Amino acid sequence: MSLDLTINGDTASVDATPDTPLLWALRDHLGLTGTKYGCGIGQCGACAVLIDGVLAYACVTPIDTLGGASVETIDDLSGPAAEAVKAAWIAHDFAQCGYCQPGQVVAATALLSETPAPTDADIDAAMSGQLCRCATYQRVRAAIHTAAADLEGGE
Amino acid sequence: MTGPLDLSRRAVLGAGTAFVLSVALPLPRRAAAQRAEADATFDAFVSIDADGIITIQSKHLEMGQGVMTGLAAMVAEELDADWSQMRAVHSPADDEVYANLAYGSVQATGSSTSISNAYEQMRRAGATARAMLVAAAAEDWGVSEDEIAVRRGTLSHPSGRETEFGALAAAASRTAPQDVSLKDPSDFTLIGTHLPRLDAEAKTTGAPIFAMDETPPSALVMTIVHPPKFGSMVASVDDVEALAIKDVERVAFYDAGVAIFARDTHAALQGRAAVRVGWNHIDAETRSSADLYAEWSGAASTPGVIVENRGDVDARLADAAESVEAEYRFPFLAHMPIEPIDGVIRWDETGGVVWLATQMPALDRDVIAGELGLDPATVTMNTMYVGGAFGRRSQPGQNIARELGRIAKAGGPGTYKIMWTREDETKGGFYRPLTVHNIKAGLDVDGAIVAWDNTIANQSFFTGTMFEGWSIQDGIDKTAIEGADNLPYVWPDHRVSWQRMYSGVPTLWWRAVGHTHAGYVTETFLEELLHRTGRDPVQGRLDLLAPDRTRDRAVLEKVAAMAEDAGAVPEGRTRGVALHKSYGTYMAIIAEVSDDDGMPRCHRAWAAVDCGIVLTPDNVASQIEGGVGFGLSSLLAEEIVLGDGGEVEQSSYVDYPILTIDRMPHVEVATIPSAAPPTGVGELGVAPIRPAVANAWFHLTGEMVRTLPFSSRDRA
Ligand code: FES
Ligand code: FES
Numbered sequence: 001m002s003l004d005l006t007i008n009g010d011t012a013s014v015d016a017t018p019d020t021p022l023l024w025a026l027r028d029h030l031g032l033t034g035t036k037y038g039c040g041i042g043q044c045g046a047c048a049v050l051i052d053g054v055l056a057y058a059c060v061t062p063i064d065t066l067g068g069a070s071v072e073t074i075d076d077l078s079g080p081a082a083e084a085v086k087a088a089w090i091a092h093d094f095a096q097c098g099y100c101q102p103g104q105v106v107a108a109t110a111l112l113s114e115t116p117a118p119t120d121a122d123i124d125a126a127m128s129g130q131l132c133r134c135a136t137y138q139r140v141r142a143a144i145h146t147a148a149a150d151l152e153g154g155e
Numbered sequence: 156m157t158g159p160l161d162l163s164r165r166a167v168l169g170a171g172t173a174f175v176l177s178v179a180l181p182l183p184r185r186a187a188a189q190r191a192e193a194d195a196t197f198d199a200f201v202s203i204d205a206d207g208i209i210t211i212q213s214k215h216l217e218m219g220q221g222v223m224t225g226l227a228a229m230v231a232e233e234l235d236a237d238w239s240q241m242r243a244v245h246s247p248a249d250d251e252v253y254a255n256l257a258y259g260s261v262q263a264t265g266s267s268t269s270i271s272n273a274y275e276q277m278r279r280a281g282a283t284a285r286a287m288l289v290a291a292a293a294e295d296w297g298v299s300e301d302e303i304a305v306r307r308g309t310l311s312h313p314s315g316r317e318t319e320f321g322a323l324a325a326a327a328s329r330t331a332p333q334d335v336s337l338k339d340p341s342d343f344t345l346i347g348t349h350l351p352r353l354d355a356e357a358k359t360t361g362a363p364i365f366a367m368d369e370t371p372p373s374a375l376v377m378t379i380v381h382p383p384k385f386g387s388m389v390a391s392v393d394d395v396e397a398l399a400i401k402d403v404e405r406v407a408f409y410d411a412g413v414a415i416f417a418r419d420t421h422a423a424l425q426g427r428a429a430v431r432v433g434w435n436h437i438d439a440e441t442r443s444s445a446d447l448y449a450e451w452s453g454a455a456s457t458p459g460v461i462v463e464n465r466g467d468v469d470a471r472l473a474d475a476a477e478s479v480e481a482e483y484r485f486p487f488l489a490h491m492p493i494e495p496i497d498g499v500i501r502w503d504e505t506g507g508v509v510w511l512a513t514q515m516p517a518l519d520r521d522v523i524a525g526e527l528g529l530d531p532a533t534v535t536m537n538t539m540y541v542g543g544a545f546g547r548r549s550q551p552g553q554n555i556a557r558e559l560g561r562i563a564k565a566g567g568p569g570t571y572k573i574m575w576t577r578e579d580e581t582k583g584g585f586y587r588p589l590t591v592h593n594i595k596a597g598l599d600v601d602g603a604i605v606a607w608d609n610t611i612a613n614q615s616f617f618t619g620t621m622f623e624g625w626s627i628q629d630g631i632d633k634t635a636i637e638g639a640d641n642l643p644y645v646w647p648d649h650r651v652s653w654q655r656m657y658s659g660v661p662t663l664w665w666r667a668v669g670h671t672h673a674g675y676v677t678e679t680f681l682e683e684l685l686h687r688t689g690r691d692p693v694q695g696r697l698d699l700l701a702p703d704r705t706r707d708r709a710v711l712e713k714v715a716a717m718a719e720d721a722g723a724v725p726e727g728r729t730r731g732v733a734l735h736k737s738y739g740t741y742m743a744i745i746a747e748v749s750d751d752d753g754m755p756r757c758h759r760a761w762a763a764v765d766c767g768i769v770l771t772p773d774n775v776a777s778q779i780e781g782g783v784g785f786g787l788s789s790l791l792a793e794e795i796v797l798g799d800g801g802e803v804e805q806s807s808y809v810d811y812p813i814l815t816i817d818r819m820p821h822v823e824v825a826t827i828p829s830a831a832p833p834t835g836v837g838e839l840g841v842a843p844i845r846p847a848v849a850n851a852w853f854h855l856t857g858e859m860v861r862t863l864p865f866s867s868r869d870r871a
Contacts, residue, residue, distance in 0.1 A: 017401060020421045028376070028419040033368040034361020036542070038493040039577040040424070043808040046493050074361035089359040093351050094777055096219030098358025099494045099542025105359060124817035131808060133492050133543045134219045135784020137819035139777065 003063055007032070008076035018064035023047045025063050026073060034074035034102050038131070045130035048103040048110075049073050055110035074102035080151060081112040088147035096134035104130050108144050117148050200246075200280040201230055203288075207308060207321030209236055211277070212246035214253035214262055215269040216514050217354065218544040219781075220837035221774040222269045224352045226277050228770050232345045233281030233338060236320070237308035243353050245538035248516035264514040265549045265664065270770065270833050271739065275337070282335040284327075288320060291327035340768055340830050349773050354540070364540040367574065369499040369510045374570040375404060376420045377562055378427040380413040381579055384439035384801045386659045389413060391433035397426040406430055407565035414562045420574060427576070440659025441801040447589050448484055451656055455482070455593035455612040459654035460630040463640050466648030471606035475597025478606075479687075481680060482593050484862040485672040486794035487586035488665055489805075491813055494542025496575040496583075498559045503568035506533030511556065512541030514549030519556035526560025545785070546664035547585065551620035554585070554661070581811055582803040586795055587665030588613040588635070589658075592676045597648075602688025604646040604699070609676065611636050612654040616662040630655075634664060638673030638737060638842060643707040644681070644699040660797070666785055667841035670737040675863070678733040678846035683859055692732045692850065706741045706765045707734060709827050713763035714743040717825060721761065728758065731851030735843040739834035741765040741827075744783070744843045746820070748851035754865055755852045757787055757820040760844060764824060767831035775836050776824040782840020783822050788814035790845045792866040 002015045005022075007030065014020075014029045021040075026032040026049075038046030040059045047058040050072040058073075072078075077086070085108045095101045104127070111118055111126040118126065123141050132140070203209050211230050215222045223243035231241050246253050254260045256276065257268040285305060292310045293300040295318075304311050311317040340346075357364050382388070392413055394406035402422035407414045415426035442450075472478050499510040506529060513519045516536045524531040541548055548555070563571050575583065590613035597606035615632035617623045626632055631653055640651050665671065685695035693715045700708050711734050724730055727749050734743045747759040762779050769775055792812045796804045805811040822840075845863075853859045860868065 016419065016421065020419070024419055024421040027367075028370070028421070031370060033363045033370065036361075036365075036494070037367065037420075037574075038495070039807055041577070041807060041809070044493055044577075086359055090351075090355050093355045093773065095352070095355055095358035096221070096777065096781055097492065097494070097541060097543040098219065098354065099365065099492070101358050102361035105361075128815045128817045131493060131813060131815065133545070133785070133813060135781045135788070135814055135819060136777070137784060137814075137816040138780050138822060140816060 005063060005066060006068060006070045008072055009070070014063060016063065019062045021059050022049065022061040022063055022066065022071065023058035026058060032073055032075045036099055036102060038100070043131075044100075045103045045107060046100055048106040048130065050106060050110060053110070053113060055107055074106055077106065077109060081147070082109045084147040084150045085109050085112065085144070088143040088150065092139050092143040092146065094136050094139035094143070096136055100130065100132045100134075104132065104140055108140070108147065111144065112148060112151060116151055118144060200277065201284050203284065203320050203324045205321045205324055207240050207319050208242055209234065209240045209320070210242045210244060212253075213243050214246045214255070215264040215273070216245070216512060216538060216541060216544065216548065218264070218541050218548070220269070220778060221352060221771065222264070223354060224350060224774060225270050225770050226273055227353060228346055228350055229274060229277035230281035230284075232343055233278045234285045235305040235307065238345060238350055240308050240320070241353060248520045248536035248538065250517040253517075262515065262517045263549065265546070268738070268835060270835050274832055278337050279335065282337055283331050286332045286335050287327040287329060288323050290329070290332070291323045292318060295323070295326060346768065346770050347772065350771050352774070365494055365497070365542055366499055366510045366512055366539040367494065367497040367572070369539070369572070371499065371501060371570045374499065374572050375416045375418065375566065376423040377566070377571050377573045378415050378423040378576065379558070379562070379573070379579065380415075380427055380430055380432050381583060382411055382434060382439070384434075384436055384441065385584055385661065386439040387434040387436050388438065389432060390435040393431040397430040400425050400429060405566070407562065409561055409565060412558070414565060416566055416571070423574070424576065438659075439801060442658065442797070443799050443801060444486065444589060444797045447658060447797070448591065451589065451591035451612040451654075452482060452484075452593070454654040454656060455591045455610045458608070458610050458650065458652040459612070460652055462631055462636055462651040462653055464650050468606050468608045468648045468650040471648040472595060472597045472608060475605055476600045477598045478595060479598070479684065480593070480595045481861055482591065483672070483676050485590040485675075486796065486863060486867070487589045487660065487662070488789055488793055489581055489586055489795050489811060490543070490545045490547035490665055491580065491808070491811060492541070492543025492545060492547060495577060495580040496555055497573060498555070499570070499572045500559055500563045501570040502527055502529070502563060506535075508535045508537065509559070510537045510539050511559065512539045512544070512548055513556065514544065515553070519553050522553040522556045523560035526557060527564050545666040546668070549664065550585070551617055551622040577808070578806045581795075581806050584661040585663035586660065587668075587671060588616065588662040589660075590672045592639075592672065594676055594680050596680065596684055598684065598687070602690070604684055606648040607646055608650045609639050610652050610654060611639055611673070612656050614656045614658055614662055616664065618657070634668050636669055636673060638670035638735065639677060641736070642677060643701060643704040643734065643736065644696070645701045646699070666782070667737060667838040670735065670838075670842035671786070671789065671845070674733070674735040674737070674842035675845045675849065678735060678843070679849050679853070679859060679861075682731070682846070682850045682853060686853070696732070696734055706827070707736060710734070710741045710743040710763040710765050713825060713827060714745050714761050717761040717763060717823065718745040721759070729851045729855040731847045731849065731854060733843040733847040733850060735846075737839060737842055740836055740839050742839055742843050744847045746844060746847040746851050748848055748855060750855055754791065755848050756818070757848050760820045760822045760847070762822060762824045762840065763827065764836065764839065765827040765829055766836050766839070767829050767833040769826050770833050772826065775826060778836045779824045779840040780822045782838060783844045784814050784819050786841035786844040787818070787820070787848060790848055790864060791818070792864050794864050794867055
């Protein structure tokens with residue numbers, strides 16, 4: 001059975017059972033491997049995506065619940081907030097193993113889209129679902145502040 | 156590493172425009188004899204293409220520690236390259252060419268040895284390549300070599316002639332010079348400056364660099380049902396329901412697991428949930444953590460195999476004005492990288508290709524080839540980046556590779572991706588060993604320490620592996636006790652001993668290994684002893700330092716100054732200090748802590764580090780910060796518990812909580828200027844933060860926590 005999904009602005013037809021989590025539709029069926037698996041139960045944030053602009057975990061989002069919603073993944077994340085976040089991530093140069101970072105970038109993009117000038121407390125609250133075993137957290141905070149400053153400067 | 160490296164070099168004439176430089180090492184005697192007649196072609200460490208792109212082969216696994224960037228910095232420094240020219244890839248698997256020089260003839264990444272063992276080797280590779288370029292330019296221009304200058308990827312001559320590396324790559328492909336001289340560290344221009352990580356962009360944009368991201372066409376995904384207890388064997392399999400699931404192709408079993416093969420991961424996970432397995436527990440470990448603690452505790456109450464012994468500890472303890480005794484308990488700990496174990500393999504009767512992140516690629520390749528009945532020479536190993544390893548991808552028994560090979564064999568020739576679930580990863584063993592320390596000290600009438608007696612009881616993770624003979628020397632597994640010996644402090648009588656224990660729970664090195672528990676015991680017990688007699692934690696430690704431990708002294712004084720400069724301790728907080736040397740690197744840390752509803756909350760930490768020459772300062776700071784977060788995480792709430800009957804109680808991040816961003820302290824790192832050869836920092840932050848926080852907590856609340864993690868106090 002085939003379902004039409006809207007992924008990064010394009011319509012993609014996925015031939016998978018309707019209860020397939022979006023994570024595996026992306027990775028196995030569409031070859032979009034930027035979104036990572038870490039736990040499969042919504043506990044690590046590695047699979048963060050934006051659904052209609054809102055942060056969601058692809059591992060606990062069956063594809064038949066998406067309807068016509070627009071999904072954005074790290075593979076083609078764009079827009080001012082995303083560009084600022086990615087630039088700040090590279091400028092701060094802190095990814096260690098890097099496995100969690102696509103999810104961190106997506107979550108930070110969601111945060112800045114909602115809260116353009118977050119405090120440390122805002123960052124802690126918004127990002128505490130994004131586990132990083134390498135504990136790059138100190139620099140995640142710093143990079144989000146840099147991205148926020150860039151966004152403000154650009155306006 | 157023993158003594159200076161004696162390197163022989165040879166150049167391999169590269170095809171086309173690239174030139175390839177090889178640095179070959181003296182072979183171990185047996186291998187050398189086998190190869191004596193052979194004109195072997197060695198793989199390369201450095202290559203330069205016509206566009207001037209310089210690619211280094213990293214013999215070490217990039218696990219996040221920044222090793223590729225560090226190795227590239229060594230090459231770039233001696234080559235006088237421009238940093239923007241540098242690239243790095245994982246080298247092929249080869250135990251001889253790409254041996255870890257700290258271990259002998261095995262390609263391995265671990266124990267923070269990567270930077271130190273490769274320091275001279277990679278610099279020499281860079282210097283050799285430079286000499287070859289210079290020789291080519293001299294010939295081309297008809298000038299003398301010593302009139303040629305090299306700067307940031309450009310060769311020039313006072314006459315005004317100038318060329319880039321790439322233009323000379325082909326001409327420079329010639330026999331390498333036998334002798335090159337290395338720079339004096341004071342002449343370094345790249346090392347010690349900020350060099351952006353070579354993998355930053357790929358890791359920010361979700362590039363397919365992990366084994367799991369390999370998606371060869373028609374690959375089947377394999378999930379596995381692992382035994383519920385360590386050592387259980389498959390007794391029966393009912394796969395009817397599993398096979399009824401759409402896209403589940405087959406179910407196969409072997410002695411210690413059942414594999415589900417499916418067309419996609421979703422189906423493979425559903426199949427895993429649907430298969431019914433009966434287990435035979437006859438050989439299984441059925442003791443609980445509580446049972447093991449009781450046994451280990453009993454063993455630790457008397458001395459074991461002597462690790463260090465000075466004077467007559469028993470007599471001194473008997474005579475002491477006061478004696479103090481404490482028992483410490485440390486749980487099994489899981490690595491819990493975010494990327495679970497995974498790998499991809501394609502094979503048929505003629506050979507295979509493997510995509511795997513491994514700290515021992517050549518040994519793993521050999522094991523996979525063995526399982527498949529193939530000649531290792533026909534199996535290509537592609538070493539992938541790993542989404543966190545912390546020791547987990549370095550298996551003395553090659554278990555990960557063995558499972559991959561075994562299941563791929565059961566599937567028959569084809570292409571397969573293996574994927575562990577988070578639950579597999581949590582329950583799968585290979586933990587930091589459960590450990591008990593029994594420690595006693597004797598004090599004289601003035602409260603000075605006169606005797607120290609530490610007995611450690613835990614198991615060796617080399618038991619039954621090919622590394623057992625190598626790692627267990629004089630009856631002692633150094634990784635089980637490291638950090639309890641070679642203390643910087645001196646007191647009259649001193650003994651450290653080890654009680655070797657056995658269990659069916661597979662254990663493994665876990666970032667900072669023995670230092671995780673030994674550093675904790677030493678530094679918290681010492682804190683209590685100093686406190687009894689009103690001694691200052693910093694001054695008390697300085698007073699105890701051996702005269703030759705000047706580098707320990709420097710980091711301790713430095714960290715005290717850093718905390719002092721940060722100003723008064725805020726209301727409701729205290730600070731705790733710890734000093735610990737691991738993997739040749741010295742570190743002292745001060746943590747500022749408050750009481751957050753019965754749990755310590757670490758707000759800030761200052762770390763002073765002496766790791767010799769600082770290759771990449773920003774990466775050193777980054778690694779220390781990460782190590783601090785990792786150590787703090789384990790101190791607070793991480794533990795694997797074997798319940799009654801021996802089954803692991805935890806199953807995911809829900810019940811094995813790792814540090815989240817809201818608990819991450821602000822860490823400030825300072826390095827001590829040094830001209831000593833560089834030592835590793837990847838594991839360094841882990842050990843000292845734990846006692847620093849515990850010591851702060853002790854001063855804040857009066858409670859010294861001796862059973863970890865802190866969260867387990869509810870249970871006790
Ligand atoms: S994989 Fe989705 S939250 Fe962990
Ligand atoms: S960088 Fe390794 S898990 Fe975050």
